[in-house]
Amino acid sequence: MIPTTLDLTADPDGIARAADLLRQGLLVAFATETVYGLGGDARNGEAVAEIYEAKGRPSFNPLIAHVASVEAARRFVDWSDHAETLANAFWPGPLTLVLPLRDGHGISPLVTAGLETLAVRVPVHQTARDLLAAFDGPVAAPSANPSGQISPTTADHVRAGLGGRISAILDDGPCGVGLESTIVGLAGEPTLLRPGGIALEDIETALNTRLHLHQVGDHLTAPGQLQSHYAPDAPVRLNAVLKQGEEVLLGFGPVDCDLNLSESGNLIEAAANLFAALHSLNETGRPIAVSPIPDHELGAAINDRLRRAAAPRDS
């Protein structure tokens, strides 16, 4: 638990402090041109798990990685001509590009919710840019509000919602528009995944092509889609105390198992390990049994993902 949430001012000292906290794997809320973001080191699984924990999110949805520059973005994704065109036209700014993860990217699978693509953005807000430059790494940052509540456009909103749950708030007054970033998928045909601060027409003009239209929300909340995206090939059996037959056991707490999400029964650690563990057990080609996981705090999001993995398949 974090007893107090530091109030940092958006001056060089405050920005250096904030970058330092991020380096320690702690969470910092900061102003962007859209809304206040809740930032954590996107390479640090436990930091990303803490984001979900602080927001009380009931499920893992992929997060946007914020970076300081095009060069920084290119370290994590396979760049393309379309990406170059859109970055030249609209970065820094409220445009998010979804691109295939690059080999050796180092991004926690909790950021992408196990997908092979990463959403990246270079924000234009000066404080956000200064923080990203000082931190010199990718920062996963959803809106800095408790899950289900209104997005925060002032530091007071953040404090009211998350005070005592995060390490610091980098206060830089009210955010501009409060509009979310436009999200364009570039892993296949250029696709509008979410409308936002940059107009569809302007993106089409820049690319000189029409975008496919696809709502991120529809996609990620349609259960069929989620299963085909996230489910391992092998059957998954939940609340397993003992292995049966050929099963490999994904453990939680002090149990005898093939792979343990957290021997000490720590839900943050378990969340940070979840996607990598499912991937590696899937590679064994054997059915997967999973120990019971408490259904409170991050356990609820872990169980949500596991239930999807265990649900009957579409095909």
Ligand code: AMP
């Ligand atoms: P927010 O952080 O609230 O602006 O939301 C981030 C949005 O980006 C969510 O709607 C995510 O579903 C979407 N998103 C993040 N990463 C990906 C990805 N790899 N593929 C598709 N959508 C993504």
Ligand code: MG
């Ligand atoms: Mg939000």
